[in-house]
Amino acid sequence: xxxxxxxxxxxxxxxxxxxxxxxxxxxxxxxxxxxxxxxxxxxxxxxxxxxxxxxxxxxxxxxxxxxxxxxxxxxxxxxxxxxxxxxxxxxxxxxxxxxxxxxxxxxxxxxxxxxxxxxxxxxxxxxxxxxxxxxxxxxxxxxxxxxxxxxxxxxxxxxxxxxxxxxxxxxxxxxxxxxxxxxxxxxxxxxxxxxxxxxxxxxxxxxxxxxxxxxxxxxxxxxxxxxxxxxxxxxxxxxxxxxxxxxxxxxxxxxxxxxxxxxxxxxxxxxxxxxxxxxxxxxxxxxxxxxxxxxxxxxxxxxxxxxxxxxxxxxxxxxxxxxxxxxxxxxxxxxxxxxxxxxxxxxxxxxxxxxxxxxxxxxxxxxxxxxxx
Amino acid sequence: xxxxxxxxxxxxxxxxxxxxxxxxxxxxxxxxxxxxxxxxxxxxxxxxxxxxxxxxxxxxxxxxxxxxxxxxxxxxxxxxxxxxxxxxxxxxxxxxxxxxxxxxxxxxxxxxxxxxxxxxxxxxxxxxxxxxxxxxxxxxxxxxxxxxxxxxxxxxxxxxxxxxxxxxxxxxxxxxxxxxxxxxxxxxxxxxxxxxxxxxxxxxxxxxxxxxxxxxxxxxxxxxxxxxxxxxxxxxxxxxxxxxxxxxxxxxxxxxxxxxxxxxxxxxxxxxxxxxxxxxxxxxxxxxxxxxxxxxxxxxxxxxxxxxxxxxxxxxxxxxxxxxxxxxxxxxxxxxxxxxxxxxxxxxxxxxxxxxxxxxxxxxxxxxxxxxx
Numbered sequence: 001x002x003x004x005x006x007x008x009x010x011x012x013x014x015x016x017x018x019x020x021x022x023x024x025x026x027x028x029x030x031x032x033x034x035x036x037x038x039x040x041x042x043x044x045x046x047x048x049x050x051x052x053x054x055x056x057x058x059x060x061x062x063x064x065x066x067x068x069x070x071x072x073x074x075x076x077x078x079x080x081x082x083x084x085x086x087x088x089x090x091x092x093x094x095x096x097x098x099x100x101x102x103x104x105x106x107x108x109x110x111x112x113x114x115x116x117x118x119x120x121x122x123x124x125x126x127x128x129x130x131x132x133x134x135x136x137x138x139x140x141x142x143x144x145x146x147x148x149x150x151x152x153x154x155x156x157x158x159x160x161x162x163x164x165x166x167x168x169x170x171x172x173x174x175x176x177x178x179x180x181x182x183x184x185x186x187x188x189x190x191x192x193x194x195x196x197x198x199x200x201x202x203x204x205x206x207x208x209x210x211x212x213x214x215x216x217x218x219x220x221x222x223x224x225x226x227x228x229x230x231x232x233x234x235x236x237x238x239x240x241x242x243x244x245x246x247x248x249x250x251x252x253x254x255x256x257x258x259x260x261x262x263x264x265x266x267x268x269x270x271x272x273x274x275x276x277x278x279x280x281x282x283x284x285x286x287x288x289x290x291x292x293x294x295x296x297x298x299x300x301x302x303x304x305x306x307x308x309x310x311x312x313x314x315x316x317x318x319x320x321x322x323x324x325x326x327x328x329x330x331x332x333x334x335x336x337x338x339x340x341x342x343x344x345x346x347x348x349x350x351x352x353x354x355x356x357x358x359x360x361x362x363x364x365x366x367x368x369x370x371x372x373x
Numbered sequence: 374x375x376x377x378x379x380x381x382x383x384x385x386x387x388x389x390x391x392x393x394x395x396x397x398x399x400x401x402x403x404x405x406x407x408x409x410x411x412x413x414x415x416x417x418x419x420x421x422x423x424x425x426x427x428x429x430x431x432x433x434x435x436x437x438x439x440x441x442x443x444x445x446x447x448x449x450x451x452x453x454x455x456x457x458x459x460x461x462x463x464x465x466x467x468x469x470x471x472x473x474x475x476x477x478x479x480x481x482x483x484x485x486x487x488x489x490x491x492x493x494x495x496x497x498x499x500x501x502x503x504x505x506x507x508x509x510x511x512x513x514x515x516x517x518x519x520x521x522x523x524x525x526x527x528x529x530x531x532x533x534x535x536x537x538x539x540x541x542x543x544x545x546x547x548x549x550x551x552x553x554x555x556x557x558x559x560x561x562x563x564x565x566x567x568x569x570x571x572x573x574x575x576x577x578x579x580x581x582x583x584x585x586x587x588x589x590x591x592x593x594x595x596x597x598x599x600x601x602x603x604x605x606x607x608x609x610x611x612x613x614x615x616x617x618x619x620x621x622x623x624x625x626x627x628x629x630x631x632x633x634x635x636x637x638x639x640x641x642x643x644x645x646x647x648x649x650x651x652x653x654x655x656x657x658x659x660x661x662x663x664x665x666x667x668x669x670x671x672x673x674x675x676x677x678x679x680x681x682x683x684x685x686x687x688x689x690x691x692x693x694x695x696x697x698x699x700x701x702x703x704x705x706x707x708x709x710x711x712x713x714x715x716x717x718x719x720x721x722x723x724x725x726x727x728x729x730x731x732x733x734x735x736x737x738x739x740x741x742x743x744x745x746x
Contacts, residue, residue, distance in 0.1 A: 076653045080646070080649045081650065106685075107687070110681065112680065273453070277483060279453075308484045310450075310484065312481035
């Protein structure tokens with residue numbers, strides 16, 4: 001039916017793994033769908049929320065008919081074969097009806113049952129009326145810069161993802177869970193600018209954000225198609241289709257502090273080290289740290305707890321003295337999301353949210369609510 | 374109190390990690406014991422069954438007093454520091470009583486509570502009256518060759534380890550769970566021969582077998598000291614003391630087949646590949662494989678199941694035709710325990726246990742019970 005190299009088949013199967021949920025109640029969703037597209041073999045998996053399709057170069061025989069086979073078994077069987085060429089054949093039951101396939105390599109033969117391709121619940125992609133090309137590395141950077149702030153609370157489902165909307169200077173990506181917020185602008189230079197007009201504002205689910213970041217290659221242009229309900233990312237033979245989160249993202253501009261006039265500039269990596277050290281005595285991830293900015297330095301002191309006490313100090317450019325508390329783990333995530341180099345903090349009063357960004361940034365930054373220590 | 378390099382301190386702490394069980398009911402067992410031994414710092418952990426001690430070169434001040442500190446917190450604190458020198462100091466509470474320590478590096482300071490060293494339940498090692506030196510790489514090979522056959526059934530606690538006893542030609546290591554057995558002889562050349570006389574036959578617990586295999590370096594001579602109740606392994610500043618399993622190991626010689634006259638010789642790696650492929654359709658780890666030995670080949674067929682069917686075939690030197698069933702997972706473990714190269718099987722009738730070994734071996738082999746397929 002078809003013949004493919006073990007390495008190519010394994011790679012395609014690995015790509016779609018994230019879409020297969022073996023513990024679902026619909027039996028056919030434990031299967032992968034094998035179809036033909038021109039001279040290529042196309043393998044898909046779905047959990048009804050996200051569908052991943054990978055292309056695999058293969059020699060496809062005239063008798064090929066689309067089928068679905070148990071993903072886990074097919075994948076293990078391919079992996080167990082020796083390197084080289086693998087053949088997949090139809091197996092007919094008594095009476096001639098095709099009821100299985102056999103995977104063959106050398107003298108080994110592994111037979112497994114199949115389910116009909118026409119029963120597979122493929123996600124429809126015919127109404128994705130908007131399309132735009134985005135630099136994939138820029139897209140991944142935007143996701144990486146904001147995904148830490150996504151909420152995981154199921155009751156606030158409209159925060160369980162990344163909000164994407166058009167902006168006069170590009171595409172804005174935003175995530176928040178109420179305690180922190182991150183936004184990052186993708187500039188026009190990374191966007192197929194002519195096609196950006198009219199793109200709806202959408203909330204891309206957390207799982208999809210992570211899957212796109214992990215699976216798509218690091219270079220090239222990803223073709224994005226979307227409607228109000230679905231979004232598709234396609235690049236280099238890999239296609240990810242996802243439902244969007246229904247709901248309204250809050251008006252995040254309202255909580256952006258406008259009057260933070262105390263400016264701190266310091267090295268992100270050194271700050272992360274100090275925060276990590278002070279956090280060692282925290283009982284839970286949520287433990288707070290008191291930051292004292294004064295006289296060219298920032299001093300960090302742990303919230304007193306039963307485990308012990310910790311403190312550290314580092315140099316910083318400080319304009320305006322302030323003592324303020326933050327969640328140390330959240331602070332670490334913000335620093336990590338900004339990448340290496342210096343970072344800038346704009347602080348107000350001890351009760352005001354802080355803005356944290358790469359120096360000079362105006363459209364991309366994180367907002368962190370203070371904690372009473 | 375003392376000063377040490379972060380890397381040395383981290384390495385010593387990592388070595389004793391396996392002995393610390395944070396979820397125990399005795400608070401001091403969550404702590405590590407810090408003592409001085411001459412010019413060295415000695416750090417110990419214990420779960421009352423196994424105690425690990427690691428030596429760390431350090432600059433020890435005159436005010437050093439032994440103490441115990443929370444292992445997890447101490448280890449995380451050391452890890453969080455920048456590379457270089459770390460200082461540990463006593464911290465006195467009001468009134469001058471020492472109630473804590475502070476770990477310092479640069480401007481960072483992490484303070485934590487301690488518990489008195491005299492309350493720490495150190496395992497006694499003064500009655501280990503037998504002592505012998507063993508080549509550590511040979512010891513690890515012996516453990517590796519038999520540990521797969523140890524039982525994990527708690528009701529058969531006397532099988533939850535490796536039986537070690539003296540043998541006219543060396544030291545014999547044996548493990549069995551009733552369905553399979555493995556024995557391996559450590560030859561006299563790897564043993565401090567003069568001191569082997571009178572060493573008691575003992576059962577070394579599974580956890581200790583794994584800890585010794587993982588922690589001890591790969592070269593050198595391990596100093597073994599033991600009594601009927603305890604065993605100690607010491608090499609390169611690392612000491613592992615363990616309780617022994619109380620109980621009687623079964624007379625394993627009785628089940629060694631004497632009349633297996635069908636001899637098979639084949640490549641272990643190729644056989645493992647074939648077994649792995651046929652196992653892919655198994656539902657559970659226990660699934661059986663039917664082996665047919667005949668005409669210069671062995672044919673493997675899966676036990677029919679709902680998942681599908683699998684078969685494979687490979688060349689083998691076969692003396693005597695036979696069809697026999699084995700647990701495929703157990704067979705894989707046996708092949709793995711024998712290392713690379715050819716393996717030899719001595720088979721009897723389809724109901725008789727099989728002997729599997731490196732060609733020509735007489736004292737070291739595995740025994741596998743057959744399965745009805």
